[in-house]
């Protein structure tokens with residue numbers, strides 16, 4: 001790539017990010033006016049227990065959207081686990097653990113649909129016609145696929161890894177979601193889903209006369225602050241720098257005691273110069289301890305010890321009810337299975353409908 005092309009690409013992506021942000025703000029207003037016009041889809045790969053980064057990054061936001069009256073679908077993306085690792089681990093336990101995390105955080109199974117990939121055959125069948133609508137070079141250019149490939153450190157890329165954005169498009173399009181709450185890094189996925197919807201309707205739409213088979217999903221960019229891990233790096237399970245939703249108060253205190261800080265005794269909120277200290281202040285603030293600057297002022301020259309104490313108290317107080325609910329739920333496997341089965345039933349009904357419309361549009365409804 002030449003320099004000027006490089007610059008052009010950056011400029012266009014800045015412009016499209018600005019557009020996405022502006023559009024997200026419009027959607028946010030529209031939700032307040034008519035929440036029933038929207039259906040959101042979100043989801044997670046069941047790779048382990050959810051942590052506070054997930055909670056403040058996405059989970060809390062889903063619950064808020066649900067409570068504003070938006071129909072909320074939450075996908076336990078079990079087939080996506082086999083795209084990026086050889087083994088699925090203790091998958092049953094992880095899937096049920098994720099369901100428990102969702103419910104404990106406030107996803108209400110009466111109003112929202114929790115379901116998993118492998119139980120919805122018609123969703124997966126959409127992958128075939130969808131794959132015919134994308135080119136191989138397009139897949140290779142997908143920034144998320146590229147990033148995933150880099151993260152696997154040179155291991156060969158599987159066919160499923162290369163095509164997983166198409167599978168994710170099937171997730172979004174089958175259930176007629178028109179909003180997907182995402183972080184910036186997931187924007188290319190959504191673009192891929194929109195492209196597939198457009199191309200499908202262009203190629204097969206004639207059969208159904210101007211009647212698009214698919215809705216066009218849009219991103220709802222989250223404004224959630226980014227929490228770092230306790231070592232100041234990106235929060236991630238594999239780095240063991242997280243606080244999990246399900247941890248006990250003692251485990252939380254222990255993890256926070258080991259958090260990285262710096263040697264300046266006077267606590268100030270300075271995200272650029274003191275990212276680790278600022279991160280703990282942000283966490284305490286998210287858990288209701290006040291504005292980060294205010295907390296810093298209260299601590300003054302109380303040092304890192306006091307900062308950690310205050311953060312621990314705030315986290316443990318904030319998460320106590322969620323953790324208590326989670327413990328009850330985790331002890332009731334039958335109930336978790338019941339929730340998942342009910343969600344899968346609803347997901348299958350919609351997926352079968354969508355697949356029928358797809359087959360009709362393709363002239364394959366013999």
Ligand code: TRP
Nearest residue numbers: 041042043044045077080168171
């Ligand atoms: N890719 C998401 C993750 O890694 C999980 C996911 C799969 C998803 N399909 C989705 C998220 C559809 C939103 C919409 O956590």
